[in-house]
Amino acid sequence: MTTLDFxxxxxxxxxxxxxxxxxxxxxxxSLTSGQTIALVGxxxxxxxxxxxxxxxxxxxxxxxxxxxxxxxxxxGPGLRRYRQRVRMVFQDPxxxxxxYHTIRHHLxxxxxxxxxxxxxxxxxxxxxxxxxxxxxxxxxIDRRPHELSGGQRQRVAIARALASRPELLIADExxxxxxxxIRLGVLNLLADLQRESxxxxxxxxxxxxxxxxxxxxxxxxxHGVVVERGPAxxxxxxxxxxxxxxxxxxxxxxxxxxxxxxxxxxxxx
Amino acid sequence: xRFLLRRLAFYAFTAWAAITINxxxxxxxxxxxxxxxxxxxxxxxxxxxxxxxxxxxxxxSDASLxxxxxxxxxxxxxxxxxxxxxxGLAPVTEVIASxxxxxxxxxxxxxxxxxxIGTGVGAFIGWRRGSRADYVVPFATFFSTVPYFxxxxxxxxxxxxxxxxxxxxxxxxxxxxxxxxxxxxGQVIAHGTLPALTIVFASLGGWxxxxxxxxxxxxxxxxxxxxxxxxxxxxRVMTRYAARNAVLPQLSxxxxxxxxxxxxxxxxxLVFSYPGVGKLLxxxxxxxxxxxxxxLFLVITLAVLVANxxxxxxxxxxxxxxxxxxx
Amino acid sequence: xxLSTMPTTSETSEARATEPQRPFALRRLGTSFAMFRNxxxxxxxxxxxxxxxxxxxxxxxxxxxxxxxxxxxxxxxxSAQHWLGTTHLGEDVFSQIIxxxxxxxxxxxxxxxxxxxxxxxxxxxxxxxxxxxxxxxxALTNVFLVIxxxxxxxxxxxxxxxxxxxxxxxxxxxxxxxxxxxxxRAQTMSxxxxxxxxxxxxxxxxxxxxxxxxxxxxxxxxxxxxxxGTVTAAVLGLTTLAFIGVIPITNxxxxxxxxxxxxxxxxxxxxxxxxPAGLCIAxxxxxxxxxxxxxxxxxxxxxxxxxxxxxxxxxxxxSTASGVTAVRLADKDGDDAxxxxxxxxxxxxxxxxxxx
Numbered sequence: 001m002t003t004l005d006f007x008x009x010x011x012x013x014x015x016x017x018x019x020x021x022x023x024x025x026x027x028x029x030s031l032t033s034g035q036t037i038a039l040v041g042x043x044x045x046x047x048x049x050x051x052x053x054x055x056x057x058x059x060x061x062x063x064x065x066x067x068x069x070x071x072x073x074x075x076g077p078g079l080r081r082y083r084q085r086v087r088m089v090f091q092d093p094x095x096x097x098x099x100y101h102t103i104r105h106h107l108x109x110x111x112x113x114x115x116x117x118x119x120x121x122x123x124x125x126x127x128x129x130x131x132x133x134x135x136x137x138x139x140x141i142d143r144r145p146h147e148l149s150g151g152q153r154q155r156v157a158i159a160r161a162l163a164s165r166p167e168l169l170i171a172d173e174x175x176x177x178x179x180x181x182i183r184l185g186v187l188n189l190l191a192d193l194q195r196e197s198x199x200x201x202x203x204x205x206x207x208x209x210x211x212x213x214x215x216x217x218x219x220x221x222x223h224g225v226v227v228e229r230g231p232a233x234x235x236x237x238x239x240x241x242x243x244x245x246x247x248x249x250x251x252x253x254x255x256x257x258x259x260x261x262x263x264x265x266x267x268x269x
Numbered sequence: 270x271r272f273l274l275r276r277l278a279f280y281a282f283t284a285w286a287a288i289t290i291n292x293x294x295x296x297x298x299x300x301x302x303x304x305x306x307x308x309x310x311x312x313x314x315x316x317x318x319x320x321x322x323x324x325x326x327x328x329x330s331d332a333s334l335x336x337x338x339x340x341x342x343x344x345x346x347x348x349x350x351x352x353x354x355x356x357g358l359a360p361v362t363e364v365i366a367s368x369x370x371x372x373x374x375x376x377x378x379x380x381x382x383x384x385x386i387g388t389g390v391g392a393f394i395g396w397r398r399g400s401r402a403d404y405v406v407p408f409a410t411f412f413s414t415v416p417y418f419x420x421x422x423x424x425x426x427x428x429x430x431x432x433x434x435x436x437x438x439x440x441x442x443x444x445x446x447x448x449x450x451x452x453x454x455g456q457v458i459a460h461g462t463l464p465a466l467t468i469v470f471a472s473l474g475g476w477x478x479x480x481x482x483x484x485x486x487x488x489x490x491x492x493x494x495x496x497x498x499x500x501x502x503x504x505r506v507m508t509r510y511a512a513r514n515a516v517l518p519q520l521s522x523x524x525x526x527x528x529x530x531x532x533x534x535x536x537x538x539l540v541f542s543y544p545g546v547g548k549l550l551x552x553x554x555x556x557x558x559x560x561x562x563x564x565l566f567l568v569i570t571l572a573v574l575v576a577n578x579x580x581x582x583x584x585x586x587x588x589x590x591x592x593x594x595x596x
Numbered sequence: 597x598x599l600s601t602m603p604t605t606s607e608t609s610e611a612r613a614t615e616p617q618r619p620f621a622l623r624r625l626g627t628s629f630a631m632f633r634n635x636x637x638x639x640x641x642x643x644x645x646x647x648x649x650x651x652x653x654x655x656x657x658x659x660x661x662x663x664x665x666x667x668x669x670x671x672x673x674x675s676a677q678h679w680l681g682t683t684h685l686g687e688d689v690f691s692q693i694i695x696x697x698x699x700x701x702x703x704x705x706x707x708x709x710x711x712x713x714x715x716x717x718x719x720x721x722x723x724x725x726x727x728x729x730x731x732x733x734x735a736l737t738n739v740f741l742v743i744x745x746x747x748x749x750x751x752x753x754x755x756x757x758x759x760x761x762x763x764x765x766x767x768x769x770x771x772x773x774x775x776x777x778x779x780x781r782a783q784t785m786s787x788x789x790x791x792x793x794x795x796x797x798x799x800x801x802x803x804x805x806x807x808x809x810x811x812x813x814x815x816x817x818x819x820x821x822x823x824x825g826t827v828t829a830a831v832l833g834l835t836t837l838a839f840i841g842v843i844p845i846t847n848x849x850x851x852x853x854x855x856x857x858x859x860x861x862x863x864x865x866x867x868x869x870x871x872p873a874g875l876c877i878a879x880x881x882x883x884x885x886x887x888x889x890x891x892x893x894x895x896x897x898x899x900x901x902x903x904x905x906x907x908x909x910x911x912x913x914x915s916t917a918s919g920v921t922a923v924r925l926a927d928k929d930g931d932d933a934x935x936x937x938x939x940x941x942x943x944x945x946x947x948x949x950x951x952x
Contacts, residue, residue, distance in 0.1 A: 055798040056798075057794055057797060057798060079800070080800040083798060083799065083800045084800070087798075088795075088798055090791045090794070090795055091791075092791055095790055095791040095792065096791035096792050096794075096795050097792055097795075098792040098796075098810055098813075098814070099792075099814065100813040100814050101810075101813075109796075109799065109801065110799050113799060113800055113801065114800070157795075160795070160799075164799075279735070279738060282735055282739070283738065283739050283742050286739040286743075287739070287742070287743060290743070294751065294752075410882055410885050410886070410889075411878060411882050413881075413885065414828065414832075414877075414878050414880075414881025414882050414884070414885055415874070415877070415878040415881070416832055416835055416836060416839075416874065416877055416878075417836075418836060418839055418854075419839075419854065419870075419873075419874035419877065419878075422854075422858070422863055422864075422870060422874070423871075423874070425863065425864065426863060426864035426867070430863075430864040431864065482892065482896070482899055485899055486896060486899070525741050525775065525778075527742075527744075528741065528742055528743060528744040528745060529744075529745065529746075529829070531744045531746075531747075532744050532745055532746025532747060532833075532836075533746070533832075533836070535746060535747065536746070536836050536839070536840060539840065550747060550750065551750070551840055554750055554751070554754045554840075554842065555841070557754075562751050562754070563751075565747070566747050566748065566751055569744055569747050570742070570743055570744060570747075573742055573743075573744050574742055577742055
């Protein structure tokens, strides 16, 4: 049982010429293995800043991040060990895979880096990973990213995140760059993997509908502040905060397809 | 404002670096030729001139390096760059001052001419890409790689010796001396035509190609498509929308290419026996006139720096964002 | 996003379709050399190859020794015995050109390697680092960009009685690395924030590995182009120095031939003495530029597709152009013929019109 505690984290960016920008204001939550939390908010709300702090690509201005009660080391083997246990899937599969390298390289690196399996089993493990994300190893292993479709690339990115056998997974808008038709497939894959390995997943999204469908708990982030949180259905059906209601109004609702007076639901589907 | 301060800081730093390099240049080499020269010609110098030469070349080894450096700056501020060995011990500043206007006039006019013509032609063939205008490209490529000095030799052979249209060397007729008369100005133009033509020919190709490539890249932008779709006159789209934006990077590369251009034109002055800074530098090199060489290097570097500032100002005036030139 | 800027010509789609069938190692090699796989680069590389062959096999090809004198044939125009005539001492100009090739290529290559190496180290470091380290490296680069190279080389080279090839190459390299460093810094800065670099970082990859394995391969085109650029500058610099007489005549190159020609009154009558050497410099420079154009078009596909598309449109007849052109043509109906012609050709040129 792994628990990640995000405790009273504040993040300020220094913006040249116009003072500070407060990206996160005293945000706290915790994520345990087996659980999926959705972090919902529009662009600029601070979602990605949380992801960057969790992967230690950036540091919090104040507050702390604890893994099983221990603060994350900022450098050295401790940080590497942390990064092996907490992995991230990036938003844009066109950008997160190196165009120069093959799929094999992308999956081998974390295996070798964290010595997940002995060197002579790396090839088998790479194939096993590809199979896990429902890709045909023979058809993909020697390809380069540009030879795959967006959905296939995101599956590779997920396989890369899983390679080090992490306990927690941060998925930063994992389907927002994909065609609508394949989003569900990728989300279902994530859900399956989460159940298989008892992963804790932080699902970052701006889409309330998928958040409700795929997560146990929802946190709504607005201008760096968590304005609402609770069990998924509660947040959606009995939204307290105005911002949540606004978000809900902006997302397609399956129950009132053509009744939406704004007409947005119709255009989005 | 921030941008302006940044650029100012950059220029101040570059000027300082150039002057400091100039300070260390002779110190990294053997100072012996100077010492030998001074010993041989001691009687011809006054003590003051010897002092400044010692400072410039780091011969006063009893002083600390810092002291030498400070003395060097003091000399620069008082405009003392030492005495030229090969020009009858005339002050270096005077020798350079007599040659600088010729180079500034010739290289300045020719370079700006070449830049303007090249950018115009490049904008046009970029606009008409895929048409017959593309045949300009191979010629531009070839001419942009011809060395200046060789181009000068060919131009002399054809236009001076062959056709006899223009004089082949010097800045004005033998026997006349600089004065403000129509006759003399006519001589200067006649003598300057071939060297200027050489610079224009040899550097035109680079501007044509650079502008063409920028044009093609810019023409792919949505705002150009929109302008076309609006039904604006093609000429207006070409000049106001495409060329205006394409010329900004062109100006940046102009600033950066200046050092290179100046190098090429200096040698060309030798071919035409043009009494400018370049010929002076090569004469000084052959005569082992160290003080003159050092002074010339400083002046040339500072001139390039000033030209850079001018290109920057032009850039800032054309670019509404002005933050563009990130250093 | 990036896909929309990719070329859609049949040539590239064919290449892509056949690619997966070839063995892996070959394909990897193919990817590394993809930037040279276009007519311009290939033409340039073939010319460079010929010069390289001449440089290597010089002793076998040259009919005479470079300084072999034949006092019975002074200042002879080209003939069967002397293809490019003779000098004032009866030396064979053709043989001098052949031997001179070696001097030019060696200095160009050594200076190019030294300058490119410096450019990569400083440019990539300045791009990857941040804060004062990046700023100071970039300030250094800018200073070297402003300082005029040739005068500095002249002054330094003139300090030595007999500067060696390596010294000359090194001085040329010192004054020639800055441009490449500047371009590489900009490119590295844009790479640094790409997700795949961030992903490698989040995976715990070491800094040197991120730079060497994840970033450098994506910079190869820029590095190659900066190498070709510095070689061009080095060739021009070397021949210029030789022409001035700063480089000892023991280092025979094309510039040396021009120096001798100038010193011994070859101008303007004895054209065979000075024209070939200059032409060789220009042809070599053109070949290098062609290679660079190919790389430019590989890096910026718009440069290539522009001409191809426009030509294709023209072949099909202008009427196939999209609505943008049609509307404008209708608008311009009343104008004179020349005006309409310009409007239609501009329409065909316009990328917007060509887009589906």
